[in-house]
Amino acid sequence: MKVVSSIKTLKHRHADCKVVRRKGRLYVINKTNPRFKARQG
Secondary structure (H helix, E strand, O other): OEEOOOHHHHOOOOOOOEEEEEOOEEEEEOOOOHHHOEEEO
8 A cells, every 4th residue: 555645646546446435544445456445644
């Protein structure tokens, strides 16, 4: 999992990427390809 300052750019890496908010943090999750996980904050 990457920790990044900008989630918006990572959202466009794959078609199935979703941005989710959990416990005050922003996550990018991808069910089909878990390689693209990321978090901010």
